[in-house]
Amino acid sequence: LASLVGLALFLIMNFRKFMVFLPLFFIGLMSFKGAERFAMYLAPFLGLGFGYLFDMLVKLNIKKINNVKNVVASIMAIVLTIIPLAPNIVIAEPKITPQLYADFVNLNKITPKSSVIWTWWDYGTAIEFLANRATFHDGQSQIYPKTYFIATSYSDSNPEIAYNTISAISNIGNTGIEKLLKEKNTPQEIRDKIFEGKFNAPLKRPTYFAFTGDEIGKFGWINYFGTWDFKKKKGIFEPIGQLGDCKKKSEDTVFCGLNEINIKKMYLKTPSLKLNINTLAIYKDKKLTIKSLDSDGLYIDVVYLKNSKINVYILQRQPFYSMFNQMYILRDYDPKYFNLVYDNFPTMVLYEVNKEPKELSK
Incomplete structure (x- = not known):
């Protein structure tokens, strides 16, 4: 001072x-x-x-x-x-909330000691310290190619591609990618081979896909890297918007401050305009309901939490169908590749990645 x-x-x-x-x-x-x-x-x-x-x-x-x-x-x-x-x-604010801190510590209890965590790099070091678990990347290693591939697992809409990416990076890692580059494979060719499952093999260590609440605010940039176009040299920046202070007014309406969401008539009304909703996803009591109209409009998630609280997210089409929105916000996943093992939304949602794809009975 x-x-x-x-x-x-x-x-x-x-x-x-x-x-x-x-x-x-x-x-x-x-x-x-x-x-x-x-x-x-x-x-x-x-x-x-x-x-x-x-x-x-x-x-x-x-x-x-x-x-x-x-x-x-x-x-x-x-x-x-x-x-x-x-x-x-000076007002010092914690970089990790107490709730997320507790969940990272809890990772130590709900995952085997040999586990490795697949998540975005920002809290990689925190997980390594608090959970005593390995991560695929952290603040010291986000400059390597695997950061791009982790981003693709968030932004892509195909669970098979997400699984193939995790499997490939688990088995060949940065060393394998560098070798492929030296063999004159272009980055796009390497990506296509990984997406197609060319480097798949049974996972050698228990692997977990972790989503955390901070990633909602970071999703625009994660998605930008994950949708990278190698020819245009840019990606799609599509953030996820969130409405606060949301409460249920009736069976058909949810109010978020001055904003009204009409579930039956499929519109979002603000103080200045009225917007159509193309697709509305409602997650309540561990059940997902999807309502869609064949028209232009917004994509909206309505997620019911404990204590009658409601979170509302506004998205465009591509982020709506991304693995991030489907697996994290809506808890909609393909059991052939993933298994939900911990759900403390919105703080953390954790999936176990299957050692190899499961054959599911029809």
Whole structure:
């Protein structure tokens, strides 16, 4: 806090000299509300601020009092004045919610010790630490090709392709992909072979597909990577919208604040417009009901939770049929490839990946 005061004084007195550093300084300030990693950009400026403040106080006191203790006392007086303001300046928020933390710890109990978790990379390290389970990728390995293939398992609509992808990456890994690239296979050719199951083999370790609540907000970018077009060199950015404070008004209507969803007449009404619903998925009491109209319109999930709470998600067609929406939000999966073993939606939903595809009786 003393450093920030000193930095503010330095800015006032030397603004023109400081302008060249402003972009880095603003990135550093993001550590207060954004990712804490941005603090590395702020640290040099805090050192500058503290040094500048100390220098000012020394110059003010050195002529009158030749005593370092009084200089230190002056700095401490400023710090003690600012400390009561600290709660209003910095509000530390947990990066992992208590509920998700508990579910990661619970992974240790509901999965075998030799298990490996298939999920997006952001919480890979947290799972490795809290659950003591291996993951396919984490913050240290998201730059490798397997990140793309994990994204495809979220964005694709075909459970067989999702399974083939998991099986291939489990068996050949990055090493196998690098070998295929050296053999002059193009990335698209490698992808097609993986999707077709060319590298499938029985899984050697228990493998689990985990979905977590944070991925709803991240889905737009996960989907962008997972739908990558190698010719156009871009993917489809389609985020999933969520309406808050949703409550059931009647058998046919759900209100989310000022927004009304009419289940019978298939429309979403906002304060300013009325939109048709093409497909409405209702998940209630572990049962899924789908209503569809042969017309243009929105794709909406209505998910009933505990304590009469309701979550409503608004999607476009492609994300609606993605494995992420089908398996995570709607709990609709193909038992030939996956088996639901833990359902704590929306915090975490966990599937066991079958060692090899099961032959299901008709």
